[in-house]
Amino acid sequence: MFAFILRRILLMIPIYIGLTISTFTLIRLVPGDVVQVMMGERTVDPALRAEMLTRLGLDKPIIVQYWDYLVRILSGDFGETFRTRTPVLQDFFHHFVPTLELAICAMIIASIVGVSLGIAAALKRGTWLDYALMSGALAGYSMPIYLLGPILTGIFAHYLGLLPVSGVINIIEFIDIEPKYGSWLLGSALSGNLAAFWDVVKHFILPSIALSTIPMAMIARMTRSAMLEVLGEDYIRTAKAKGLSPTRIILVHVLRNTMITVITVIGLQMAQLMAGAILTETIFSWPGVGTWLLDGFFSRDYPIVQNGILLVATMLMFISLLVDITYGLINPRIRHAA
């Protein structure tokens, strides 16, 4: 297992090098002058431009800029953003916490509902329930977030007035509540104000549901097919022949082997969730890493784009590693192969 983890960590090195080259190059290939974007319609005095380029470190040859960037990253310095001049790392964590909270909530909903629906469809294979669930999953998978988000908001926030439109907390009612480590859930929970905590939870409902539909559909379909595959295995027939109860067969033999596939799907869906989060955050004004990266891209804030993507990739690789370790724990064949 240790060798397996070490090999996975070593594999990250070339991925990192590739990432630094691609993000560094791509953001510079995007047309648009950094200084001009910062200045808008205003005239940029040549001396001022030179001054700004020097301060931003953009006056050096590209190769030197890349080298400086690499050296800084290796020493743990992720630089400052161009516009706000705040440390990128601080900015990243400030935005990553809300995204992580949202992704976890969405993943919990997607996993519980998706696995349940997948199991139900597999056990009722070929019935109207199976067709209905799988058609629903297909619809869920096909529904774009930018359409679902406004529909959910329209119904639950605008028309019924049951849930808030956007944001993370009712700022007037709970004016004294502050986030803790960037987390409003934690901040409101630690404040001991139950009403505030419940209010934050309510703010999470719509974006979490919007973000959960695609992974939910994916998990449901994968659970169903994995379960059907396992149900057809010889050892299940043997278990039945031995007279084990159906509940025991499903809980002990079918589910455990089904979960190997499902956990992989859940792990892979985390990466998808990050992509989905960008759209969801935009629609619900969620202060996450997605909107932060997008703003950084549009304002040509190189440090945000370069280092933000690198940091997001680190998180995703870490999640992927965790999935692989879990996978190895569940499935001894993986461990031994490693």
Next chain:
Amino acid sequence: MKTPFFKLTTLATIVAGAVGLTACGGGDKTTTDSGSANGSKTLVYCSEGSPGGFDHAQFTDGTSFDASAHTLFNGLVEFKIGTTELEPSLAEKWDISEDGLTYTFHLRPGVKFHTTDYFTPSRDFNADDVVFTLKRLTDKDLPFNKAYPAEFPYASDMALPELIKSVEKVDDHTVKVVLNDVNATFLSNLAMPFAYIHSAEYADKLAADGKAANLNTEPVGTGPFILKSYQKDQQIRYVKHPDYWNKDIVHLDNLIFAITKDSGVRAQKMEAGECSVSRYNKVAEIEAAKKSGKINVESREGYNTGYMALNVEKPKLADARVRQALDLAIDKDAIIQAVYAGAGTRAAGLLPPSQWGVDTELKPSEFNTEKAKALLAEAGATDLEIDLWYMPVQRPYNPNAKLMAEMIQADWAKAGIKAKLVTYEWGEYLQRAKSGEPDAVLIGWTGDNGDPDNWLGNLLSCNGVGGSNYARYCNKAFDSLVVDARSITDQDERSKKYIEAQRIIAKDVPQIYLAHSVTDVLLAKNVKGFVLEPLGNTRFEGVSVE
């Protein structure tokens, strides 16, 4: 295979759904009007983005100015609420020497700086603060500028470093500023948010502690509100400044900027009562708000002009008759209806009607395709082909440049002019346009300081070529009028010069004037006293919630 487990999973599914539904239905209605929170007056402003920071001197965008200068700071002079007129602020009065080169500011006594968690002032506002603020903008060798290097683009754009010769403290309440040249726009420039006054004592403390950069994150000003907390991309919380020198016009105990980048979401939050003020909404959202009747919509003619610059250096556009033909061939009324959805007015010239110095005798140009054809024939410019550039972004002066360009293309086609539509990413667009690449470019301007020079000097003077003078127009007669007007302090005399200058450009047609857009604000019914500022600022002095 019907199993207990199947029942279990079905139950789990139902429970999961029920949890969701309970959550949806379990809460009270979440709408909360801004108003009393714990008995205090609170207003939530749905702002459009995060500020670059709170050191207003470094920025050029209204979002940063609204969050910093207008809430936390004061200028020596400021624009009177709702106008472009100057009024005293931290300077109670000022004298200008006979030769127009020396400005003596008499400072308001007893003005308190904010007391915050990170700084407690030991003294009131005085001349040191003015000297520090102005020197910081103009003197690269100032120790604080070494401790915290920054650029001041607006100060540079307004040529303050070249203009200011010296800043001297005469006594605690008197400051003398000497200029290198007579410049009638100097006071208007000082009223702009970039020149609002910082605390010298606080800056010294930050520099001594090695935390000079905190000037941008932990502000200390004299303004109507104090910064309480800021979560980037989420919210900014302010509380009333209890010792504000002009406390009679501050009626809010708490002011919150709920940062909401999507204008559709801002409109929804207004409808749901989660915000009390929202700006920069799209025409459709404004119309929907008017129909719903739940909130008030206020409008005023924007202090902006959407126009097309014609590159006079291009041989095909060098003849004024060709430029006039291009102007005549555009149906601007149709553009106002389609692009501005009626929320715009025809522009007769570059200056908006509310700008002093505007030539009121100028009339919007007519739409006459036949006359345009005749002029083109006269100028020998048949088979004219033009590259028409349109902006990739929505701006206050032009909500849909692509549609506008398509309409112009169709109008020009009727006059036998072929237009090829071109666009680039915004930064690239501006850079290329400034370098003189396009034949014709859709662009616009929002006034900064209520002075005609800000328009005519920036957008049409010889100095502006390579900068904001996209037409690359350089007419000596026009230029000398604009330059002369800068050195005259009498407004009527200046007006005469500007009117004469506007008549020259009306004949030369370096730009085609399209529209002044209307700006709107959505206001909750219980918000009183909010005024749409001509210069586009968002200010909360005088605003109350009932």
